[in-house]
Amino acid sequence: MNLINLDWSLILPALVAGMLVLTTHVPLGQEVLKRGIIFIDLAIAQMAALGVMAATIFIGDMHGPWLQVSAAASALSASVLVLWLEKHYPHIVEALIGLLFILAASGGILLVSHAPHSDELLHDLLVGQILWVTPSHLLWVGLLYAALLFIWFTMQSQRSWLFYIVFSLTVTASVQLVGVYLVFASLILPALASRGFEKTRHKLLLGYGIGFLGYFFGLILALLIDVPMGAMTVWTLFVLVVISRFMLQWLKQR
Numbered sequence: 008m009n010l011i012n013l014d015w016s017l018i019l020p021a022l023v024a025g026m027l028v029l030t031t032h033v034p035l036g037q038e039v040l041k042r043g044i045i046f047i048d049l050a051i052a053q054m055a056a057l058g059v060m061a062a063t064i065f066i067g068d069m070h071g072p073w074l075q076v077s078a079a080a081s082a083l084s085a086s087v088l089v090l091w092l093e094k095h096y097p098h099i100v101e102a103l104i105g106l107l108f109i110l111a112a113s114g115g116i117l118l119v120s121h122a123p124h125s126d127e128l129l130h131d132l133l134v135g136q137i138l139w140v141t142p143s144h145l146l147w148v149g150l151l152y153a154a155l156l157f158i159w160f161t162m163q164s165q166r167s168w169l170f171y172i173v174f175s176l177t178v179t180a181s182v183q184l185v186g187v188y189l190v191f192a193s194l195i196l197p198a199l200a201s202r203g204f205e206k207t208r209h210k211l212l213l214g215y216g217i218g219f220l221g222y223f224f225g226l227i228l229a230l231l232i233d234v235p236m237g238a239m240t241v242w243t244l245f246v247l248v249v250i251s252r253f254m255l256q257w258l259k260q261r
Contacts, residue, residue: 055182
């Protein structure tokens with residue numbers, strides 16, 4: 008496939024999905040770096056994935072309301088646990104969050120070990136199926152993100168506990184949209200690119216810019232060389248962040 012023959016009817020919905028994810032993940036990712044709990048996104052994303060696996064295996068409905076309830080309940084439970092760990096074990100909280108991720112990931116493997124199409128289910132939740140998002144899926148995710156962003160930017164004084172609720176519900180939706188790997192990359196990589204800027208506006212603009220370019224070029228490259236879009240986008244985001252950090256260092260030295 009070449010640039011002329013690219014199917015933009017596939018790229019545009021996937022790009023919209025990526026932009027929706029970035030609207031919430033860029034500010035939340037910056038908060039994750041600020042708090043110094045890097046593995047929280049992986050742990051909660053994996054717990055949300057565990058909830059999806061449980062609902063799919065025991066209920067058998069990949070798109071119904073019980074799936075969302077199960078995934079959200081798993082993610083919120085993990086957030087409550089992390090909040091408790093942060094208060095009672097602040098010096099080792101990162102190690103404990105990493106342990107939570109490992110337990111959730113291992114539990115998921117055990118859960119689907121005898122389930123039909125288990126390999127496909129694991130692949131979809133880890134790498135994502137961003138290429139096959141539907142308009143109805145994008146609509147409800149967009150409405151959810153809009154509500155969560157409104158809550159996040161208006162309830163400043165409650166952020167100490169509000170972060171975990173908003174984060175859990177956001178990651179629950181994002182995992183089903185783009186997969187665990189791209190959820191982590193969308194949270195951490197744009198935040199790393201904007202690290203060092205003092206003004207929130209500048210940090211957000213740079214984070215959104217890097218994120219958009221990462222998704223745009225990642226999706227196009229994935230189609231051109233016929234590789235999974237989620238994995239390609241993770242690498243594209245990483246390369247752009249490295250380039251941006253070198254450029255910023257070069258500009259500071261001039």
